[in-house]
Amino acid sequence: MxxxxxxxxxxxxxxxxxxxxxxxxxxxxxxxxxxxxxxxxxxxxxxxxxxxxxxxxxxxxxxxxxxxxxxxxxxxxxxxxxxxxxxxxxxxxxxxxxxxxKVLWPTRPPAEESRLSGRRHSRQRDAVAISHHYDVSNQFYEWVLGPSMAYTCAVYETENTSLEDAQYAKFDLVARKLALQPGMRLLDVGCGWGGMVIHAAKYYGVRALGVTLSANQAEWAQKRIAQEGLGDLAEVRHLDYRGVFESDFDAISSIGLTEHIGEANLASYFEMLYSKLCAGGRLLNHCITRSDNLQDARTENFINRYVFPDGELLGPGRIITQMNDTGFEVRHEENLREHYALTLAAWGENLERHWTEAVREVGPHKARVWRLYMAGSRLGFERNEIQLHQVLGVKLDNQGRSGFPLRPTW
Structure with a gap:
């Protein structure tokens, strides 16, 4: 042969x-x-x-x-x-x-392949899963993501828009959908390196709290907040979103967290967010989904083994239905999958530009995982195998009032 x-x-x-x-x-x-x-x-x-x-x-x-x-x-x-x-x-x-x-068969999987133990989506296991992906190297992420350190789908005005401008546009779109105003209180769950927290405080005068399970992210974000002189308005904590004790927030943003929640915890996730909002408060849920509601949340593929352990993608209808059944009135929804394909293309270009340094920083195996994952995900968004949905909901007051204008303002 x-x-x-x-x-x-x-x-x-x-x-x-x-x-x-x-x-x-x-x-x-x-x-x-x-x-x-x-x-x-x-x-x-x-x-x-x-x-x-x-x-x-x-x-x-x-x-x-x-x-x-x-x-x-x-x-x-x-x-x-x-x-x-x-x-x-x-x-x-x-x-x-x-x-x-004289090669042994079967061969042990590479060390980069995740193997988690304990109850799925327990706080301890979630912390390990998040650390597997996000606590790689802040320097590596700076090379790949660029100065914004935004690790979620950007919003492109045109195909020629720069990655930085598109990430700014994404955060600003979220802020406008949430109708942020000076003096409001924002909770950003799964806040990453604090991009939304910093944007809301810097440009909207909002008191913003972000929480993340990644120690590296929290440390980096707090340093960035101090450098921006936003310490009186913004804070990022190394904390599970379920551990937030404050309530009566005017708005909540969840940008790229729902994928990590798990289908079994979806109801309790939205219930927790609903309980943290004041009457008239808005939730913007931004997450990757499947392209329909007919597929099961597959958990044994390349992405789950190497990239996002325990990640589960659901159909957009599942997300919207659960928000609605929790008590949110769903006011707006849009699919940004083409924007994520452009975002991943930009990240892929950044990785190739810094390939030598990236390999030296995280090792050749980890760098190869990223090259494969970003190229494959880009293709998935282009072919409508996966999507990116933003869903905006509001917690009505006791008389059923939403506080929304007759037409959208964003």
Missing amino acids: RIAEAIQEMTGPGVPVEFIAYDGSRSGTRDADVRVEVRSPLALSHIASSPNQLGLVRAYVTGALEIVGDMYTALATFPEMSPRKLSASLLMKVATKLAVA
């Missing part, structure tokens, strides 16, 4: 990709824009151990399999983002190759 032909067989016919392998074999389209290189028997071991998307991911993350060319172009070239199932005969041939190469 020639290895290059075997790998090509997994991807299906007609794919304009060149395949080469350490045994000297070559297959596919010569001089294609994308080349798959099998550099070590370890790649075969990963693929044979998990003959699905996860096996290829493990091979790539470890460097045993290399993608030469732009990662986004590579993923877009393949008809599917998961390989065809290995036939029994092909799997046997792979096993023979591994025996000859």
